[in-house]
Amino acid sequence: xxxxxxxxxxxxxQILQRPTQTIADIEETVTAIFDDIKRNGNDGVKRYTSIFDxxxxxxxxxxxxxxxxxxxxxxxxxxxxxxxxxxxIYKFHAAQKTEKVLVETTAGVECWQEKRPIQKVGLYIPGxxxxxxxxxxxxxxxxxxAGCKEIVLxxxxxxxxxxxxxxxxxxxxxxVTKIVKAxxxxxxxxxxxxxxxxxxxYKIFGPGNQFVTVAKQLAxxxxxxxxxxxxxxxxxxxxxxxxxxxxxxxxxxxQAEHGTDSQVILVSTSxxxxxxxxxxxxxxxxxxxxKKIAKKAIKNSKLIFVETKEVALEMINEYGxxxxxxxxxxxxxxxxxxxxxxxxxxxxYTPESAGxxxxxxxxxxxxxxxxxxxxxxxxxxxxxAISFQKISEEGIKNxxxxxxILAGAEGLDAHKNAVTLRLNKLK
Ligand SMILES: NC(=O)c1ccc[n+]([C@@H]2O[C@H](COP(=O)([O-])OP(=O)(O)OC[C@H]3O[C@@H](n4cnc5c(N)ncnc54)[C@H](O)[C@@H]3O)[C@@H](O)[C@H]2O)c1
Ligand SMILES: N[C@H](CO)Cc1c[nH]c[nH+]1
Ligand SMILES: [Zn+2]
Numbered sequence: 001x002x003x004x005x006x007x008x009x010x011x012x013x014q015i016l017q018r019p020t021q022t023i024a025d026i027e028e029t030v031t032a033i034f035d036d037i038k039r040n041g042n043d044g045v046k047r048y049t050s051i052f053d054x055x056x057x058x059x060x061x062x063x064x065x066x067x068x069x070x071x072x073x074x075x076x077x078x079x080x081x082x083x084x085x086x087x088x089i090y091k092f093h094a095a096q097k098t099e100k101v102l103v104e105t106t107a108g109v110e111c112w113q114e115k116r117p118i119q120k121v122g123l124y125i126p127g128x129x130x131x132x133x134x135x136x137x138x139x140x141x142x143x144x145x146a147g148c149k150e151i152v153l154x155x156x157x158x159x160x161x162x163x164x165x166x167x168x169x170x171x172x173x174x175x176v177t178k179i180v181k182a183x184x185x186x187x188x189x190x191x192x193x194x195x196x197x198x199x200x201x202y203k204i205f206g207p208g209n210q211f212v213t214v215a216k217q218l219a220x221x222x223x224x225x226x227x228x229x230x231x232x233x234x235x236x237x238x239x240x241x242x243x244x245x246x247x248x249x250x251x252x253x254x255q256a257e258h259g260t261d262s263q264v265i266l267v268s269t270s271x272x273x274x275x276x277x278x279x280x281x282x283x284x285x286x287x288x289x290x291k292k293i294a295k296k297a298i299k300n301s302k303l304i305f306v307e308t309k310e311v312a313l314e315m316i317n318e319y320g321x322x323x324x325x326x327x328x329x330x331x332x333x334x335x336x337x338x339x340x341x342x343x344x345x346x347x348x349y350t351p352e353s354a355g356x357x358x359x360x361x362x363x364x365x366x367x368x369x370x371x372x373x374x375x376x377x378x379x380x381x382x383x384x385a386i387s388f389q390k391i392s393e394e395g396i397k398n399x400x401x402x403x404x405i406l407a408g409a410e411g412l413d414a415h416k417n418a419v420t421l422r423l424n425k426l427k
Contacts, residue, residue: 050184
C-alpha cells in the first residue's frame with residue numbers, strides 16, 4: 001500500500017490525478033474504428049470483436065435458444081437475489097416520476113411541461129473482466145419505467161462467442177428488446193451509426209472501461225446523446241476514529257477490484273485510523289480472487305492525512321468522487337457540505353456494495369471528476385421534458401406588446417409581425 005501523505009493544497013490536483021487515459025490518448029483509435037464501422041457495418045463490428053475479444057462471430061445477436069439456455073443456467077438462488085435487487089431499483093426509480101407542471105404565467109397564457117420517453121436507447125453492459133449483470137438492472141429498469149420502446153443491449157462475448165447467462169436472464173426480466181454480442185469501441189460505434197442489423201439509437205447509456213467511455217464521448221460528435229462519462233470505478237472514504245478499519249478496507253478493496261485503472265482514496269483526520277486501515281488492506285487483499293487487479297489499482301490509490309474536517313471537505317469536493325463513503329462522528333458535516341459526488345454512503349453499515357447491487361440507487365455514475373457537472377443515471381435520463389403553451393385572445397393582448405418591443409429591439413421584424421397581425425385582428 002502507498003505511504004500516508006499530507007499534501008499541501010497546491011499539490012492536490014497532482015496528487016488526486018486519475019490513472020485513466022484521456023480522450024486525446026484514445027481518440028485516434030476510436031475515430032479509426034468508428035470510420036470503419038460506419039462504412040462496413042456488421043463486418044467491421046465482427047472484425048474488431050475478433051481483434052479485441054478473440055472470437056470470430058457468425059451472428060451478432062443472442063438467439064432465442066440462448067435465451068432459453070440462460071433461463072436454465074441461472075440458479076434459483078441468483079434469480080431470487082436478482083428479484084430483491086430489481087424490486088428495490090424499481091421502487092426507487094418509479095418514485096422519481098414527476099407530475100405535469102402547469103403554470104398560467106400571465107392571464108390567458110398557459111405553459112406546461114410534460115415528459116416523454118426517448119424512443120430508442122442503447123445500454124452498454126461491461127463484460128471485459130467481470131460480467132456486470134447488475135448494470136443490466138440499473139439501466140433497463142428505469143428505461144422500462146420511462147416507457148422507452150426499443151431497448152438495445154450490447155455487451156462483449158467471451159472466447160466461445162457466448163454472453164454470460166445472468167446478463168441474458170436479467171435483460172429478459174427488464175424488457176430489453178435485443179442483445180448484441182459486441183463490446184468496447186465496436187459496440188458503441190454499432191449503436192451510434194446502426195448497421196445492417198444493429199439498430200441506431202438516440203442515446204447510449206452505461207459504464208465501461210476507458211475505451212468505452214471515450215467512445216461514448218466521441219459518439220456525441222455524431223449526434224447521439226450519452227448519459228455521462230461513467231468510466232473506471234472510484235471510491236473516496238472519509239473516516240475518523242469512530243470508523244471500523246476493517247469495514248473501510250473492505251470498501252476500498254471493493255472498488256479496487258474492478259479494474260487496474262480503478263482508484264480508491266482514504267482521507268482521515270486520524271493517523272491511527274490510516275495506519276489501521278493500511279494494515280487491514282494488506283491482510284484482506286491477499287484473500288481476494290482478483291488480488292492481481294486490486295494490487296495494481298491500489299498502486300493508484302492514496303492514504304491522505306488532513307488536519308481538519310474543513311480541509312477534508314474542501315479536498316473531497318475538489319476531487320469529486322464517483323462514490324463517497326462517510327464514516328465519522330459528524331457525518332452531517334460531510335453530508336450537508338458535499339457538492340461533487342455521484343453517490344453518498346453514510347455510516348459504518350452502509351457499504352458501497354449496497355448501492356452497486358441492491359439498495360435501489362443507481363450504480364451508473366460519473367467518474368473522472370465529471371461529478372462536478374453530471375448526475376448519475378436516474379429516471380429523467382431516459383426522458384425528455386417537452387414544453388407546451390396555449391395562449392388565448394386575452395393572453396396575447398396581455399403579452400403581445402412586450403413581444404413586439406423585444407422583437408423590434410433585436411431587429412427581427414418577422415417575429416414582431418407574427419404578434420402585430422394577431423393584435424390588429426383583435427382590435
Ligand atoms: N462508473 C460506473 O458507473 C461504472 C459501473 C460499473 C463498472 N464500471 C467500470 O467499468 C469497467 C469495466 O471494464 P472491463 O474492461 O471489465 O469491461 P468493458 O466491457 O468496459 O470493456 C471490455 C472491452 O474493451 C475493449 N478493449 C479492451 N482492451 C482494448 C484495447 N487495448 N483497445 C481497444 N479496445 C479494447 C474490448 O473490446 C472489450 O470488449 C471497469 O473499469 C469498471 O471500473 C464503471
Ligand atoms: N461499482 C461499480 C460502479 O463504479 C458498479 C458495480 C457493478 N457491479 C459491481 N459494482
Ligand atoms: Zn462495484
